Amino acid sequence: MTIARTAIIAGNWKMNFGPKQAASFTSNILPTLGKITRANPHVLSIICPPAISLAAVHEVMEAMPAPHIELGAQNMYFEEKGAFTGEISPEMVKELCTTVILGHSERRGYFHENDELVNKKVLAALNHGLRPIICVGENLAQYESGKTHSFIETQIQHSLANLDATQAKQIVIAYEPIWAIGTGKAATAEGANQVIHFIRHTYTAMYGQTAADTIHILYGGSVTGANIADFIAYADIDGALIGGSSIKSDFAEILQKTANLYQS
Numbered sequence: 001m002t003i004a005r006t007a008i009i010a011g012n013w014k015m016n017f018g019p020k021q022a023a024s025f026t027s028n029i030l031p032t033l034g035k036i037t038r039a040n041p042h043v044l045s046i047i048c049p050p051a052i053s054l055a056a057v058h059e060v061m062e063a064m065p066a067p068h069i070e071l072g073a074q075n076m077y078f079e080e081k082g083a084f085t086g087e088i089s090p091e092m093v094k095e096l097c098t099t100v101i102l103g104h105s106e107r108r109g110y111f112h113e114n115d116e117l118v119n120k121k122v123l124a125a126l127n128h129g130l131r132p133i134i135c136v137g138e139n140l141a142q143y144e145s146g147k148t149h150s151f152i153e154t155q156i157q158h159s160l161a162n163l164d165a166t167q168a169k170q171i172v173i174a175y176e177p178i179w180a181i182g183t184g185k186a187a188t189a190e191g192a193n194q195v196i197h198f199i200r201h202t203y204t205a206m207y208g209q210t211a212a213d214t215i216h217i218l219y220g221g222s223v224t225g226a227n228i229a230d231f232i233a234y235a236d237i238d239g240a241l242i243g244g245s246s247i248k249s250d251f252a253e254i255l256q257k258t259a260n261l262y263q264s
């Protein structure tokens with residue numbers, strides 16, 4: 001297959017593994033992940049533990065260096081510092097991470113984050129040299145009533161507003177249909193590719209063809225070792241954002257299968 005973009009396999013651990021468990025899981029899986037990324041420079045893996053466990057995982061990663069394996073946070077606030085109880089700043093994230101997940105549907109749903117707030121966070125991440133993975137995706141009612149495209153178009157236009165030309169090439173988008181998250185009911189690879197193609201089309205209208213061809217767009221929602229190959233076989237799907245399977249050995253299988261398909 002012709003390689004246009006590298007593949008990204010990111011693991012969103014969500015609210016699983018405190019510092020001790022996180023360190024122990026990382027020590028166990030990292031040698032396997034490192035073996036895969038060492039053999040294949042076309043895949044990048046990003047591990048996103050809960051904020052409280054970032055330092056513990058970072059320490060393990062420093063002790064067991066592996067290429068193309070990076071650390072990401074699951075969220076952050078956009079302000080620099082100050083009286084924002086419970087939040088972490090871009091600068092704090094940047095001390096340990098390369099990446100930050102923003103606008104996950106669980107943040108949008110449970111914690112009432114809207115596109116405007118997500119946009120502020122995206123700009124703050126980029127201004128601090130962090131790679132944002134911005135999540136978008138429709139719910140079941142929107143999906144069933146044929147509103148997927150119009151809903152996602154609005155999410156993209158609002159969450160990704162006001163980027164400059166350089167920033168427009170530095171983002172990652174994750175298409176995560178809410179009805180596919182944690183349900184075991186993944187979108188079909190063909191359906192995911194169709195929406196991801198539409199996302200790239202929407203992005204082209206905002207920032208031009210080169211930016212749209214440069215950015216990575218991932219699929220997320222019930223991805224496992226058994227179905228990953230179906231998704232990444234499509235040219236528009238540049239990898240996956242993994243939830244449940246990222247805290248199991250399945251994650252290594254997902255990365256291996258991706259590496260196999262992205263072999264030079």
Ligand SMILES: O=C(CO)COP(=O)(O)O
Pocket residue numbers: 012104176180181182183184220221222223241242243244245
């Ligand atoms: O929300 C997700 C990743 O951010 C997907 O979660 P699952 O892989 O558990 O469906």
